[in-house]
Amino acid sequence: MKQQQVGTIVGSSVHLTGVIKDSSDITIFGSVEGEVSSEQKVIIEESAHVKGPIHAAEIIVSGSINGTISAKGKIELNPSGSVKGNIDATELLIHSGAIFIGKCTMPEKADSKVLHEDGEEFEAEDDVTKKPTASVMDDEEEENE
Amino acid sequence: MYYYIFESPKNSSERTYYERIRDIAREFSIAGEVTQSSPARSADELTQMGINKNYSTIVAIGSDEHVNKVASQIVLSNPPFPLAMGIISTDSKSMLHERWGFKKPEDACETLKYRKLERFDVGLIEPDRYFLTSARIECSKPSRITLEVDRWKAEAIIDRIEISGNLYILLERFLKEGSGLKAAFNWLVGKESIAADRSVFKAKIIRLSSQHPLPVMIGNEVVAKTPINIYRKLNALNIITKRDKVIQADAQGDRKLDS
Numbered sequence: 001m002k003q004q005q006v007g008t009i010v011g012s013s014v015h016l017t018g019v020i021k022d023s024s025d026i027t028i029f030g031s032v033e034g035e036v037s038s039e040q041k042v043i044i045e046e047s048a049h050v051k052g053p054i055h056a057a058e059i060i061v062s063g064s065i066n067g068t069i070s071a072k073g074k075i076e077l078n079p080s081g082s083v084k085g086n087i088d089a090t091e092l093l094i095h096s097g098a099i100f101i102g103k104c105t106m107p108e109k110a111d112s113k114v115l116h117e118d119g120e121e122f123e124a125e126d127d128v129t130k131k132p133t134a135s136v137m138d139d140e141e142e143e144n145e
Numbered sequence: 146m147y148y149y150i151f152e153s154p155k156n157s158s159e160r161t162y163y164e165r166i167r168d169i170a171r172e173f174s175i176a177g178e179v180t181q182s183s184p185a186r187s188a189d190e191l192t193q194m195g196i197n198k199n200y201s202t203i204v205a206i207g208s209d210e211h212v213n214k215v216a217s218q219i220v221l222s223n224p225p226f227p228l229a230m231g232i233i234s235t236d237s238k239s240m241l242h243e244r245w246g247f248k249k250p251e252d253a254c255e256t257l258k259y260r261k262l263e264r265f266d267v268g269l270i271e272p273d274r275y276f277l278t279s280a281r282i283e284c285s286k287p288s289r290i291t292l293e294v295d296r297w298k299a300e301a302i303i304d305r306i307e308i309s310g311n312l313y314i315l316l317e318r319f320l321k322e323g324s325g326l327k328a329a330f331n332w333l334v335g336k337e338s339i340a341a342d343r344s345v346f347k348a349k350i351i352r353l354s355s356q357h358p359l360p361v362m363i364g365n366e367v368v369a370k371t372p373i374n375i376y377r378k379l380n381a382l383n384i385i386t387k388r389d390k391v392i393q394a395d396a397q398g399d400r401k402l403d404s
Contacts, residue, residue, distance in 0.1 A: 011301070011344035013318045018297025022347070029342070034297065 007040075012047045026056070028063070046080045059089075061098075068102075147177030147257070148200035150191045150215055152207025152235070159235060165250040166206065166233065173254040177202075182211065192218035196228070202385075204231035204257060209239045209278045210364025217275040220267055220381045231257045231385045240278045244386065261388050264380035266311040271374045276363045277382065280375070282306040287318065288359060290371070293352040301344065312351060312377045316344040351375040 007025035010016055014030040025041045028048040035052050036042055042056040048063030058073045061081035069075060070088035077083060079097030087104045094100060147170070154160040170176050177200070182188040188205070192215045195203050205215035212232055219230055232245040233253045239246075247253040267275045283305050290306070292299045292314070305317040320340050354372035361369040 007345070008347065009343060009345040010299075011316060011318065011342045013303070013342050014299050014301040014316065014344050016297055016299040020297055030301075030344070 007038075010048075044081070053085075146200050147175050147202045147204060147231070148195035148198070149177060149179045149204045149206060150188055150195070150211075151179065151181045152188070152205075152211040153182055162235065162250065163206065166253060169250045169254045170257070173258050175254060175258050182207075182214075188214035189218045191215075193222060196222050196224050199226065200228075201226065202229045202231055202257075202260075204233065206233040206235065208236045208364065209234070209241055210366055212241055212245075213276050213278055213363050216267065216277040216382060220275045220378065221273055227383065229260065229262055229383045229385055233257075256387050257385055259388055261386050262383050263386045265382045265384050267378050267381045268308060268310045268312060269376045269378055270361065270363075270369050271376070274363070274368045275378070275381070277310050278363070279307050279309045280361055280363050280368070281308070282353075282359045282361055282371070284359060288355055288357065290316075290353060290355045290359075292316075292346075293354075294346060294348040295350060299344075299346075306353070308351065308375060310377075312348045312375065314344075314346040314348060314351065316346075318342040349377055 007027065008020060008022045010020075010026075010028045010030045010032060012029040015033075016030065017033045019035045019037070020026060020032065021035075021037045023039045025043065026036060026038045027043045027045065028036070028050060029045045030047070031049040031051075033051045036050060036054045036056075038056040040056065041058045041060065042054055044050055044054075044059070044061045044063040044065060046062045049066075050063070051066045053067045054065065054069040056071055059069055059071045059075045060078065061069075061076065061083060062078040063080070064082040065085060067085045068088070069083060069085065072090065074091040074093065075087055075089040076093045077095060077098035077100060079095045081095075082099040084099075084101045086102045087100070088106075089104075090107060092104060092106065149167075149170070151163050154163055167176075167179060178195070178198075180186070180191045180194075182191060188211050192203060196219070203215065203219060205212045212234065216230065219228060232241060233247060234241040234245045236242060237246060247256070265277065267277050268280060269275050270280060282303075284303065287302045287304055289300065289302050292301065294314070301316055302318060303316045304319045305315075307315045307317075318341065320342060352372065352374050358370040360367045361371065361373055
């Protein structure tokens with residue numbers, strides 16, 4: 001029969017070791033020991049445990065990861081998500097309740113963004129640091145008045 | 146020239162349908178040698194006879210099991226001349242029916258006559274069993290299996306495995322949902338209380354083993370027992386497929402749209 005564009009799904013009753021590579025999406029419910037790599041999206045569901053590096057265009061984490069994760073696009077850590085390892089991404093969204101132990105690297109690009117949970121976007125890292133300073137200044141000015 | 150291999154009819158309506166195909170094939174000028182599988186002459190043997198007689202088109206008419214036998218024999222015999230396979234699926238619940246099921250015998254014969262060919266991959270279960278549809282394992286109780294694929298290895302407890310001809314693997318584990326009360330409620334409302342945990346993988350080579358030997362089936366036939374090795378043979382079969390429907394808008398319709 002003809003090839004269909006179905007991604008890889010690792011069910012919750014599966015324990016997988018080795019390298020999984022797919023040009024389509026990869027969704028993990030079970031446990032994986034090894035490298036996970038996709039040209040599109042990797043979704044780590046709540047029941048999933050991954051020990052090893054993950055590379056994809058976009059990564060959504062609701063389960064636990066022990067390893068480095070890198071995405072060309074966005075990485076999203078949902079409230080149940082846990083990452084012990086470094087993150088390398090252009091966009092990063094961490095929801096309240098998520099656990100992240102590691103370093104985060106973002107490429108120095110003019111269009112790199114940090115997304116806050118309320119959906120507010122900040123264009124560059126400098127702007128993010130300037131914003132609280134500005135608000136402190138405003139408070140001081142108010143006190144002086 | 147066409148060589149038809151009909152499956153032994155299961156009932157009178159199937160017999161009538163087969164007779165209609167024969168009659169309409171004659172009307173469409175695609176009549177040829179007609180054979181029918183039986184306990185005395187299996188579909189594999191009939192296929193080999195057709196290849197030996199240098200027929201350029203072999204048409205399998207019947208269930209998935211019958212079509213798979215014909216397909217397997219064609220790939221196995223590796224004819225030295227280009228051979229096209231025609232399929233008329235008669236089982237409306239089968240995998241092949243979506244692509245090669247026909248409402249009327251006229252549609253089937255028209256497809257065979259216009260010969261739009263497409264190449265298809267087939268799976269090979271070692272040593273020599275090819276399949277176009279899928280091979281499957283159905284366990285009476287959950288069984289632990291080990292799957293070695295390309296660059297990874299997986300262990301799983303499963304109730305069912307299905308491997309398609311292009312080596313898509315579906316692992317299924319059926320889990321009972323909720324309490325007895327919920328199950329009773331689901332039964333009353335006609336809802337299933339079993340959830341399936343599914344895994345889907347793609348592969349080029351599969352090695353499948355299990356704690357206890359499990360039967361591997363193609364259709365209703367047991368063709369092997371685990372452990373097994375499964376490979377993919379790319380573009381192994383030239384199969385006649387339905388023509389694409391071309392919808393032509395008439396000039397009047399265009400004017401209507403424009404206005």
